[in-house]
Amino acid sequence: MARPPSALLSRDRIRDAALTLIDEEGLPALSMRRLAEVLGVRAASLYGHYDTKSAVLDAVTNLLVADVDTTGFEHGWRRGLLVWARSYRAALHAHPNAVPLIASGTQQRTEFLAMADAVHGGLLRAGWSPRRATEISGAVKYLVIGAASTPFASGFADDVQVYLDRYPHLTQAHRLRDQAERIDRDSFELGIRSLIRGLEPEAPDSDKDR
Known part of the structure; x- marks a missing residue:
């Protein structure tokens, strides 16, 4: 049987x-x-x-973040943030419809909590205060979620007539769709690198009173 x-x-x-x-x-x-x-x-x-259905969604979320790379913190907080952000975006880029699950937060999702703990620990070991470490983690997450949920380049129409005459500074915008993948990738790289550079002038231990 x-x-x-x-x-x-x-x-x-x-x-x-x-x-x-x-x-x-x-x-x-x-x-x-x-x-x-x-x-x-x-x-x-x-x-x-x-x-419950929520339990299934938690399992899906854990699967999505399980392979996000947090090992870069072994080589310093700057490298850690860059590696984490890139792999985080890659995980969500592969499953854009699931981005709202990640945006909803850690809750009691074990892999998600493990990722958050590794990132927070890496920043604390580098000398950032708990509050500033939380803010840095949040800033990176905002960048990742935004990049994954609202691709910039693909939002433009590919008809040049949409832009001619009325929008003189956007007359090349109709070409963006063909380059969407590259532009979105490069825009994300610009954002995460600028964020990290913006943190560099401030010594980590100078924020311990916050």
Whole structure:
């Protein structure tokens, strides 16, 4: 006798299917019923692995941030921030529909908390005060989330007539769509490098009274 489909379920399989569903249909499309349809099981079968839809979303979030690289802090806080920001953006760039999950915060998501702890620890070891370390982490996150959720270059129409006459400084904007990937990448690099440079003139330990 063939094993029932529910026996093939696992937490990882459900989580991976949820991420695929989010990638293909968007975050609002995810429900336990829809996820069960994708997996070919009844919704009740999912609850033996995840108590709630929120638990599934937490698992997806943990998966997304698990490979974000925080090892750069071993080579100093500047390198740490640069490596962290780049890998963070890459993780979200691969799954843009899931960006709202990351934007919603750490909550009790274990991998997310581990990432936050590694970043905060790296900044504290470099001499930044707890408050300033939090602010720096937040600034990088804002940059990453913004880059992942609102790509700049792709927002322009590729019809030159949109810009001629009325917008004389944007007459080359119709070309941006073709270069969207490069422009968005380079814009992010400019932003994160400028942020890090802006922090450099202030000695880390000068902020300990904050």
